[in-house]
Amino acid sequence: MSIGSEVVVLARVVVVGAGYAGVMAANRLAAVNRSDVRVTVVNPRPEFVERVRLHEHAAGVANAVRPLSGLLHRDVRLRVATVDAIAERSVLLDDGGALDFDHLLYAVGSTAASGLAGxxxxxxxxxxxxxxxxxxxxxxxxxxxxxxxxxxxxxxxxxxxxxxxxxxxxxxxxxxxxxxxxxxxxxxxxxxxxxxxxxxxxxxxxxxxxxxxxxxxxxxxxxxxxxxxxAGSFDVPDLALRSGLPVAPDGRLRTDDALVCAGHPRIVGAGDAVAPPGHVGDQLRMSCQAAIPMGAHGADTVLALIRGERPAPVSIGMTGQAMSLGRRDGFIQATHRDDTPREFVLSGRVAAVVKERVCRYTITLMRFPRAYRWLPGPTPTAPAPPPVAAR
CATH class of the missing domain: 3.50.50.60 (FAD/NAD(P)-binding domain)
Incomplete structure (x- = not known):
């Protein structure tokens, strides 16, 4: 498009998945108010699913669903469809359509692992x-x-x-x-x-x-x-594998330490389905606690790529493991930034209240994406240099 005599090159960003990482990334991208960035989210349903509340949803004590229209930034376009494949510069959809992109953010999340007989x-x-x-x-x-x-x-x-x-x-x-x-x-x-x-x-x-x-x-x-x-282990969708992208043995998309897909500089990953190098990602277990800052960093990486800059390495620290034990009881284990347990724990009704507030706060974070900041990760251990060949 053009503004006066100035030609503005439009950067088309497609975000695949509208979970915690995808929504945060899309909103943070749209919130920069750049007229040359257009963000489209592709998701199989028009609702956001609060996965941290699915056990409450199953028990019938809460609703884990809210419309994406009330959560996504007003400038983000939503395409309700499933991505069947990722091509070099486009995604192919299950409704027969396709979306071209200049940059893609891969945030497909996780699913239940299968394989158990019956x-x-x-x-x-x-x-x-x-x-x-x-x-x-x-x-x-x-x-x-x-x-x-x-x-x-x-x-x-x-x-x-x-x-x-x-x-x-x-x-x-x-x-x-x-x-x-x-x-x-x-x-x-x-x-x-x-x-x-x-x-x-x-x-x-x-x-x-x-x-x-x-x-x-x-x-x-x-x-x-x-x-x-x-309620066992988790798995990831096989979209990256089916699309010929580099994946770890467990099917997660391989990225560098800035979350850029290895060998595919237009693709950035975030959330459960991404495997960054161990020196920046070993502590990042599958959780909204990791997915939200990964989504924010993924958005910052995409913006850096659009500007032609070198993106910064990801640095995310963990704070604890919180669980509800019914509506009036809970337990919270504080952790170091590398996710190893600390001595401090919180239990009982107070822990249940804190856990509930944490769940609500995740929604607030995604509505104010540019103001969002997160705890930096532990001091990374640089990967070992390759061995020197003997002469």
């Missing part, structure tokens, strides 16, 4: 459809029905506690090798006690081998189940 017999809360289906199933269960939650991480802990508090007539069991394995023993003891107080039966030291329609097979025998909830 996984089709379990309800997953890794996405909205699974959580909504589980919500319907829980409402249909009679008193004293068995609900088995597989997975002892934060998602499994929160899900088991929320279901037990919301449906006290159900028998809720949490099955896992361990509970909150990354936390200190003292923290695990507190969490296990709180789960027991909520009515959750803990079955630790077990490995699930298969899910049946009426039960769960473990290495120690079979557990009856009228409703099995999968």
């Amino acid at each position: 996984s089709e017999n379990a309800w997953s809360i890794a996405d909205l459809d699974g959580a909504a289906s589980l919500r319907t199933r829980l409402r249909q269960l009679p008193a004293r029905a068995h609900v088995v939650v597989i997975g002892g991480g934060l998602t499994g802990i929160e899900s088991a506690a929320e279901i037990a508090y919301r449906y006290p007539s159900l028998r809720v069991e949490l099955v896992s090798q361990s509970v909150a394995s990354g936390l200190p023993e003292s923290s695990r003891t507190i969490i296990e006690r709180k789960l027991a107080n909520a009515g959750v039966v803990l079955r630790t030291g077990l490995r699930v081998t298969a899910v049946r329609a009426d039960g769960v097979e473990t290495d120690a025998g079979r557990l009856p189940s009228d409703c099995t909830v999968w």
